[in-house]
Amino acid sequence: MTSQPKFIQVGALADGFAPDSHILAPVGDLEGRTFVLTFADGDVDTLHFAVAQTVDVERIAAGATRPAQPRERHACRVTSVREGIYFVDYIGADEALVDEEGQPRAASTSYVLDVHRQLCTVVTGVLPGEKETRIDAFTRVERGLELTGVQARIRHGRICGDAGNVDAPLHQPTNELIGMRNLYTYSATERYEHIYLSDHFYAWQCLSGVEAGLADVDRCHMIGIDEKLYLFVWREKIVPTLGVVMIDLERMKTDGKIFGYQGSRFDALSNFPVGAHAQVLNVTRHPQ
Numbered sequence: 001m002t003s004q005p006k007f008i009q010v011g012a013l014a015d016g017f018a019p020d021s022h023i024l025a026p027v028g029d030l031e032g033r034t035f036v037l038t039f040a041d042g043d044v045d046t047l048h049f050a051v052a053q054t055v056d057v058e059r060i061a062a063g064a065t066r067p068a069q070p071r072e073r074h075a076c077r078v079t080s081v082r083e084g085i086y087f088v089d090y091i092g093a094d095e096a097l098v099d100e101e102g103q104p105r106a107a108s109t110s111y112v113l114d115v116h117r118q119l120c121t122v123v124t125g126v127l128p129g130e131k132e133t134r135i136d137a138f139t140r141v142e143r144g145l146e147l148t149g150v151q152a153r154i155r156h157g158r159i160c161g162d163a164g165n166v167d168a169p170l171h172q173p174t175n176e177l178i179g180m181r182n183l184y185t186y187s188a189t190e191r192y193e194h195i196y197l198s199d200h201f202y203a204w205q206c207l208s209g210v211e212a213g214l215a216d217v218d219r220c221h222m223i224g225i226d227e228k229l230y231l232f233v234w235r236e237k238i239v240p241t242l243g244v245v246m247i248d249l250e251r252m253k254t255d256g257k258i259f260g261y262q263g264s265r266f267d268a269l270s271n272f273p274v275g276a277h278a279q280v281l282n283v284t285r286h287p288q
Helices: 010-017 137-142
Strands: 034-039 044-048 054-060 072-075 077-082 085-091 107-114 119-126 151-159 180-185 191-196 201-208 215-226 229-236 241-248 253-261 269-283
Touching: 010 253, 010 269, 034 119, 072 085, 077 241, 077 253, 085 241, 085 253, 085 269, 107 215, 107 241, 107 253, 119 229, 119 241, 151 215, 151 229, 241 269
Parallel strands: none
Antiparallel strands: 034 044, 034 151, 044 054, 054 072, 077 085, 085 107, 107 119, 119 151, 180 191, 180 269, 191 201, 201 215, 215 229, 229 241, 241 253, 253 269
8 A cells, every 4th residue: 555645835846846957047138138018907017137137127007107116126037948038037026915914925926028029928926825825625615716825917918119010919828738638857856747628727747756646636827928839827726836837849848937835834935946848648639
């Protein structure tokens, strides 16, 4: 009889993924550049990359004439899974987010900058506080809540400038991954399988690594960025976890991050990079 597999905290997951991981090396392509991003909801974000792996962020809400708060500097990770398309990620959010007790919410921000087509997408992820995390699944159903307390706000927009096609359609949700069963090898020890079930859910299982034997079905979002290039966002319901990953099925490579709490005390965060070699195992197409 085998032992029962156990769910672990995100901090422990980070420790397991770290050795010899297949993450991309950070790039310095954006150093010294400034991007003004105008989103479909009217918000305007200005990103200035003064030095490599650092970004100054200023945000003006829709209808406002000045920022609600001063420009903030964040240490960030900038990678590029495909030429001219950048993934920028940091801990923090440029808006007032508080929990049920009025305390600041644990948040992260991830930008996709499609410089060639002058398009952008931003994911603001928010972790539930301890009180919300401890609401059981049955109570969440009774209250009409999602099973996961992890939130993700996804916005699409354009990079202002003279270059690029201003008529290019914005990044948008896609169903191109649905039906795929993919293998992701994150390192010599960590391997996962994903099955993309529908617009809203995917199934995962750990084939080998620190979560070996674990599996679940979680809420997800799939955004089309370019041909065979996707932004995949998932929100786990058991251990508060947000994943934001670029999936390039042309290069068969992924890169992104996983965000959650370091341990079970809710007083420290873990935001660690992940990257994998991808393999499409099969594709299921259901009859109409």
